[in-house]
Amino acid sequence: MKREDLRLLVFLKETGVLIGSSGLHRIDWAIPKFEIGYWIDSRHSGKGYVKEAVQGITDFAVNELKARRIEIRCDTKNVRSAAIPERLGFTLEGFIEMTH
Numbered sequence: 884m885k886r887e888d889l890r891l892l893v894f895l896k897e898t899g900v901l902i903g904s905s906g907l908h909r910i911d912w913a914i915p916k917f918e919i920g921y922w923i924d925s926r927h928s929g930k931g932y933v934k935e936a937v938q939g940i941t942d943f944a945v946n947e948l949k950a951r952r953i954e955i956r957c958d959t960k961n962v963r964s965a966a967i968p969e970r971l972g973f974t975l976e977g978f979i980e981m982t983h
Contacts, residue, residue: 886910893923893936902927905936907944909954916952917944921967928963937967 887910893903903923910917919940923933937955944950955973957964969975 886912891936891940893932895927903932903936905933905940907940907948914951915948916954917948917950918954918956919944920956921964933964934967934970938971941971 888906888908889910890904890906892901893905894900895902903921905919905921907917908920919937921933921937941953944953953973955968956979957968959965959978
């Protein structure tokens with residue numbers, strides 16, 4: 884209701900089983916800017932489900948929400964996760980060093 888976080892769930896069409904989640908986060912409606920986040924049950928990774936979900940969310944953000952900026956942040960050590968934005972034509976702008 885506050886439009887601060889838009890969560891989307893990913894279900895297998897055949898079974899209706901929840902296999903992942905995605906959504907638009909860190910929203911700045913003044914720009915408008917969104918960050919896309921995602922995860923998938925490892926038993927279903929590598930099958931294109933996340934790519935399909937992220938493409939759909941990107942299209943929705945651009946066409947319906949008039950996004951001017953969309954960001955995806957992921958762990959550089961997670962090769963499969965980092966491949967999603969690359970495959971969808973996102974531009975790599977840099978790396979953020981995380982300190983603990």
